[in-house]
Every structure is written in structure tokens, then in C-alpha cells.
Amino acid sequence: MLDAASTGGDDHGAITRALAAHGEVRLVGTFDLDRPIALRSGQVLRGDCPEHTVLRFRGLGSGISADLGGISGRSIGVQPAEFGSSVLALDQANGSIAAGELVVLGAFGREPLTIEVAGRPSSTVLALSGPLPRSVGDDEALTVLSNEPVRNVGVARHDD
Numbered sequence: 001m002l003d004a005a006s007t008g009g010d011d012h013g014a015i016t017r018a019l020a021a022h023g024e025v026r027l028v029g030t031f032d033l034d035r036p037i038a039l040r041s042g043q044v045l046r047g048d049c050p051e052h053t054v055l056r057f058r059g060l061g062s063g064i065s066a067d068l069g070g071i072s073g074r075s076i077g078v079q080p081a082e083f084g085s086s087v088l089a090l091d092q093a094n095g096s097i098a099a100g101e102l103v104v105l106g107a108f109g110r111e112p113l114t115i116e117v118a119g120r121p122s123s124t125v126l127a128l129s130g131p132l133p134r135s136v137g138d139d140e141a142l143t144v145l146s147n148e149p150v151r152n153v154g155v156a157r158h159d160d
Contacts, residue, residue, distance in 0.1 A: 004029025012037065019043045030054040037064050039153040046156050064155055075141040078105065084131045090142075093123035097144055107140040
């Protein structure tokens, strides 16, 4: 159990540390939070009821989130492609991208695109699940989305 009176004024830090240590944390009191709480797999926040547990979020983008999948750190260069194309050529052979995976295509100053790979005609070509909604420049690169979704997270009422 984490009591708001015991956090020393660092409510976010106390909740984050308790989640990391125990996975499931029962909260009692009013917690003032200035940034989001990001839940990882297996983490659950439990409160008694609205009269005994209050999470007050202040500021833009604050709240509770669970990332649906991380982004790997490796970028893969691509060849330019025209608007409406259903294939994308890679700068070099790459066998690590499989059909069904999501990739993010982008470059500085361009709107990123999330694309599903439909197939692999060759080690240097990706078949896309749909047409490209914009042209692709030679300065763009792919980043592969991980297939590690967050699981078993929640915010719930505590039941003894």
C-alpha cells in the first residue's frame, strides 16, 4: 500500500518506484502528478474508491498510458517511391522485417508514416498492405516497431 502522505511530495516518483518494485500497487490518498504514469507489462494501480483514492493530473499530456509497442533503434534506408506505390525498395538487403510487421517511415521535417508489411518479394523489397499515401524521399528511413506489446496492465478498484 502506498499512502499519499508518505511520498515526500514526489507522488510520481513514489508511484513509479512502487510499480517497479511490486508490479501492483494499492494507492490511498490524493496524489498530485505533473507528468504521465507509464504502465509496463504486469503493472496495476488499485484505488479504494473516489473518496479514498484520487489521482490529480496537471499539465499537458498527463495521465496514465501503456505503450503498445516500443520502437527498435535500428534505421534502414529506403529508395525513393512514388505516391500510391505498393512496394518499397530498401537501400540494402535486410531479412529481419517480416510480413505482418509494422514499420515507421520518416525523416526530419516529414510526417511519419506507419506501414504494414504485406510480404517480402526479395531481401531488398517490401510489399505494402496498401498504397503509399505520399511520395517517399531518398532521405527517409524505416524503423521497425517491436512486437512486444504491453500486457496485463490496469487501473482498478481495490477489492479486499
